Amino acid sequence: MGEMKFLSADKLTQWLEELSRTSTVLAPTQEDDAVVFRPYDPDRELRLERQPTMPPKEALFPGSETLLQYQYRKDPENPGKQTVEVRESQPAVNQVVFGARPCGARGFTIFDPVFEEGGYQDPYYQARRQSTLFVTLACSMPENTCFCHWVGSSPSDPRGSDVLLTPVESGYALEAITQGGERLLASELLTDGESVREEMEEVKQAARKELGQAPDLSDVPQKLFDLFEDLDFWDRMSAKCISCGACTYLCPTCYCFTITDEPKGASGERIRSWDNCMSYLFTLEGSGHNPRPTKAHRLRNRVGHKFSYYPRLHDQAFACCGCGRCIKSCPVCVDIREIILSAKEHPHE
Amino acid sequence: MTTLDELKRTMKEKLPELDVIIAWGQGFDPLHATPLFIRDADQVEQAVWNPLCVHNLATYLPWLKDKRVGVLVKGCDSRSVVQLLQEGLIDRDRLTVFGLPCSGVLDLSKVAERMPDDLGLVREVDLQQDQVEITTAKRAHTLEKRDLLPTKCLVCQYPNPVIADHVFGEERHPADPEQGRYFDLEEMEERSLQERMEYWKQELDRCIRCYACRNACPLCVCQDHCIAETRDPNWLRQEDTVREKLMFQMIHAMHLAGRCTECGECERACPMGIPVFTFKRQLNRDLQELFGYQAGTDPTAVPPLMTFRVDEENIKDRGW
Numbered sequence: 001m002g003e004m005k006f007l008s009a010d011k012l013t014q015w016l017e018e019l020s021r022t023s024t025v026l027a028p029t030q031e032d033d034a035v036v037f038r039p040y041d042p043d044r045e046l047r048l049e050r051q052p053t054m055p056p057k058e059a060l061f062p063g064s065e066t067l068l069q070y071q072y073r074k075d076p077e078n079p080g081k082q083t084v085e086v087r088e089s090q091p092a093v094n095q096v097v098f099g100a101r102p103c104g105a106r107g108f109t110i111f112d113p114v115f116e117e118g119g120y121q122d123p124y125y126q127a128r129r130q131s132t133l134f135v136t137l138a139c140s141m142p143e144n145t146c147f148c149h150w151v152g153s154s155p156s157d158p159r160g161s162d163v164l165l166t167p168v169e170s171g172y173a174l175e176a177i178t179q180g181g182e183r184l185l186a187s188e189l190l191t192d193g194e195s196v197r198e199e200m201e202e203v204k205q206a207a208r209k210e211l212g213q214a215p216d217l218s219d220v221p222q223k224l225f226d227l228f229e230d231l232d233f234w235d236r237m238s239a240k241c242i243s244c245g246a247c248t249y250l251c252p253t254c255y256c257f258t259i260t261d262e263p264k265g266a267s268g269e270r271i272r273s274w275d276n277c278m279s280y281l282f283t284l285e286g287s288g289h290n291p292r293p294t295k296a297h298r299l300r301n302r303v304g305h306k307f308s309y310y311p312r313l314h315d316q317a318f319a320c321c322g323c324g325r326c327i328k329s330c331p332v333c334v335d336i337r338e339i340i341l342s343a344k345e346h347p348h349e
Numbered sequence: 350m351t352t353l354d355e356l357k358r359t360m361k362e363k364l365p366e367l368d369v370i371i372a373w374g375q376g377f378d379p380l381h382a383t384p385l386f387i388r389d390a391d392q393v394e395q396a397v398w399n400p401l402c403v404h405n406l407a408t409y410l411p412w413l414k415d416k417r418v419g420v421l422v423k424g425c426d427s428r429s430v431v432q433l434l435q436e437g438l439i440d441r442d443r444l445t446v447f448g449l450p451c452s453g454v455l456d457l458s459k460v461a462e463r464m465p466d467d468l469g470l471v472r473e474v475d476l477q478q479d480q481v482e483i484t485t486a487k488r489a490h491t492l493e494k495r496d497l498l499p500t501k502c503l504v505c506q507y508p509n510p511v512i513a514d515h516v517f518g519e520e521r522h523p524a525d526p527e528q529g530r531y532f533d534l535e536e537m538e539e540r541s542l543q544e545r546m547e548y549w550k551q552e553l554d555r556c557i558r559c560y561a562c563r564n565a566c567p568l569c570v571c572q573d574h575c576i577a578e579t580r581d582p583n584w585l586r587q588e589d590t591v592r593e594k595l596m597f598q599m600i601h602a603m604h605l606a607g608r609c610t611e612c613g614e615c616e617r618a619c620p621m622g623i624p625v626f627t628f629k630r631q632l633n634r635d636l637q638e639l640f641g642y643q644a645g646t647d648p649t650a651v652p653p654l655m656t657f658r659v660d661e662e663n664i665k666d667r668g669w
Contacts, residue, residue, distance in 0.1 A: 033458050033622025034555055049466040053621065054557070063557065063589030141486060143469025144378040239369075239386040242408065243572070244564035246620045249557045262586045273587040274558070280573035328469065331565045331618035332404060333376040333383035 004193035055252035064273035103323035107252025136161035145324030173200035247326035248276035370419035427510035428610035428645030448513025456499035565618035610645035
């Protein structure tokens with residue numbers, strides 16, 4: 001059993017201020033209709049009662065980041081000759097992501113095998129990953145679009161978090177999940193938490209119970225693979241999709257990007273920015289050929305990647321944490337759960 | 350027979366001549382409707398018609414140009430159909446329009462303002478004439494419908510379809526807003542230019558560039574070839590900055606000048622709650638003042654920016 005602490009509700013802002021002294025604390029902040037992660041500011045409204053509109057994705061994978069800067073120079077002796085100077089940039093952060101839901105923090109466990117393991121080590125991702133801690137808030141009441149239990153997770157899943165907070169009657173029960181988390185629990189504002197352990201377990205179990213039974217998705221990777229050529233199926237599934245990128249950009253596990261050079265005269269920057277498979281340009285080739293010319297091809301890729309191709313490559317893990325943002329923020333309510341079940345129940349020809 | 354029953358009966362009658370009918374069905378919870386693509390007669394029963402039918406289904410028409418399509422439209426949506434016909438982007442012969450006079454839809458962001466913590470916990474919704482009762486896992490909320498109407502409904506001049514092959518339900522009266530038809534813009538104009546710029550900087554800082562505003566727009570028809578993302582031409586940098594995002598919004602609004610039918614889908618679609626409809630409203634008011642023109646109201650009219658007059662009545666380009 002990990003170390004248990006208790007934080008009374010009235011000490012929460014004090015703790016956040018304390019954490020802010022040594023790290024940048026990103027916390028869910030109300031901004032008009034949306035709840036987004038912003039550097040903690042006691043003057044702004046902290047919002048912990050609902051799932052944030054955005055997951056904490058930008059903490060490790062910003063909307064755009066500079067990979068390098070370049071400068072072309074002409075040789076004054078020989079103007080035909082040009083040299084280029086390249087300066088790489090490395091992110092330097094020290095941050096604590098506070099108040100993400102377990103699904104938001106767990107999203108990065110889907111990133112890790114892609115950016116940190118195997119043949120390609122991504123230094124930009126790694127630099128942020130190694131200097132970011134996640135203090136996550138377990139859910140006490142799942143929303144209608146939540147389906148974390150379908151993908152092997154739960155409303156109090158600690159994977160991806162360093163500290164897990166569970167709301168209890170008078171404050172929060174805190175569990176250290178990692179050594180980094182244990183260091184955060186050294187604060188004097190926290191008291192011993194053994195007395196709320198039982199209550200914490202009850203909150204966790206009640207939330208899990210609220211979600212109900214999950215369907216067995218173990219055959220879904222193969223089913224989707226079998227449906228790859230069935231464009232009629234994908235036409236029906238994608239009929240109402242408007243092919244925007246809301247689902248992917250709000251997804252805690254979608255990590256696709258594009259790299260572009262953005263010149264200003266003789267100098268410029270090479271940047272990496274988010275890209276998404278729902279966009280026509282995502283796979284448009286230099287020849288003009290596009291292997292995913294319609295929204296049906298593109299939706300097939302989004303679902304297939306999460307529930308078939310990624311699991312095949314990475315120990316059967318689904319590249320989905322069941323947060324439901326792609327459903328609730330979709331302008332036309334495309335429901336990935338429906339698509340998965342339709343694939344599962346599709347008669348095999 | 351209720352309006353919905355009548356609608357379903359006619360859809361069943363017409364379906365054999367059509368490839369698809371685009372209607373609304375029940376979404377993932379009682380507070381959400383969703384577009385429903387009806388291909389088989391047994392799907393007709395899934396159709397719904399109520400103030401949660403917010404989507405402008407005309408958005409799908411250019412994608413289905415070669416199909417025989419039936420489409421359900423509210424008054425505002427019907428204006429998009431007219432504009433698409435004017436621009437030759439869809440074919441009237443292949444189109445069957447099912448018109449539904451409308452007394453206003455619900456703006457779910459206004460619902461969210463009134464019950465921010467339990468919007469995702471809705472168990473039951475009871476839509477009455479003037480009130481909406483929403484029961485969530487936590488409590489029951491009784492909300493006044495007039496508080497939940499989006500701007501477009503508060504100022505709606507076309508509650509009845511301007512084009513339709515079949516009309517269902519009684520005719521509705523246009524709104525007569527006390528504060529005037531452009532109260533939202535007037536509120537904005539009370540701020541100084543600098544304040545307005547600060548406001549938009551803060552709003553657009555949240556933009557994630559998903560382009561839901563663009564893809565939900567029925568008149569934004571470049572779609573796959575939008576200069577927001579193309580590198581050739583390379584008009585926008587891919588940096589995640591307010592400057593680029595604002596530039597895109599300006600391009601979108603300018604491309605819609607004289608074409609926007611005020612369905613408000615751009616703003617409704619925005620997952621980050623950015624009020625991007627304001628830009629289009631502003632240009633629509635300018636178009637109204639300059640050319641006395643409202644897009645999508647007359648299939649035979651030529652939109653002002655698709656033609657020219659040597660002497661424009663309201664544009665003094667000589668003798669200042």
